[in-house]
Amino acid sequence: MSDDQRDRREDGRPEQARPRDRTGRPLPYGTTDVPLAEEHEPSSVEEALRLGVALWNDERFFEAHECLEHVWHAAPEADADFWQGVIQVAVAGVHLQRGNLSGAISLFRRAAERLDPYPDVHRGVDVEQLRVACTGAVAALEDAGAVIEVGFPRFPAMDDGPWFTPDPAALEPPTAPTPIPDEPVWLAAGRAREPRRRDA
Template structure:
């Protein structure tokens, strides 16, 4: 924390140093939390998918979202069209995060938004099962409709990224 009372990273950007739980929710200072994913890591698509799947399977979709967000934001200019794929995958992970936190309406909206982005990439770029992910997201979003604040189990609902 700096002299203004706000947490900052090394570059001076606002970034909460509070520990987080497995769904990315802030915990009180001093409590044990889940280690955050480092930001700005450039990974190959295969490593990105593998790490995101590991986190999804562990019930940590918020952390998977951060890995997928890195792929979206660091996608090289020569593959700029691919950014929307990674952005859509990140939205699927954060949609599952909201559903796991009990925010069914927000989770459903993000799942459908992500599904629409991923659907534009028919086939299996990098082995990613885009048709299966779109079906998974739309099915889960449908189950969330009208659910209120009942949370889902993020590990039990985790999608398979590779077909």
């Protein structure tokens, strides 16, 4: 498909208008005979997190990762790897559902690496449970040499969580909703620190 034939949003950016199955695979236009992935448009980062957790627990990992990306994009730099690690566990679930053994193993490994520097409980998430689930899944999948049931965990939330904060020093969630950013906060922060080039 050429660039001028792609589905586009009103602002001209590319958009996938084709229906997708629950694992995110594009389907032919007009498909209605299989469960389809739904579009979710949360109004705040906190709503995106609630939706992501609910979809994860329904084993709708593709949709969960889409919602959780809003959380990752809004995260301060100190939490960016944490939320990306959480998302990578969801994406590993997508690979399992698609029967992609190497993709699942790779994502579980990368998620465990990203989550490793964080404390056992962070932002109301049982990080230790996620790390153990990742390493256990990798071992089971490698041992089997095939996609098998690995006992994918429900979202490992503590009693008070999970919760998001734009303040890396915060010990509790904010009282006001956090708007969904137009671009990743951590990306903008990285650009702001880049030294300016002098004109030659």
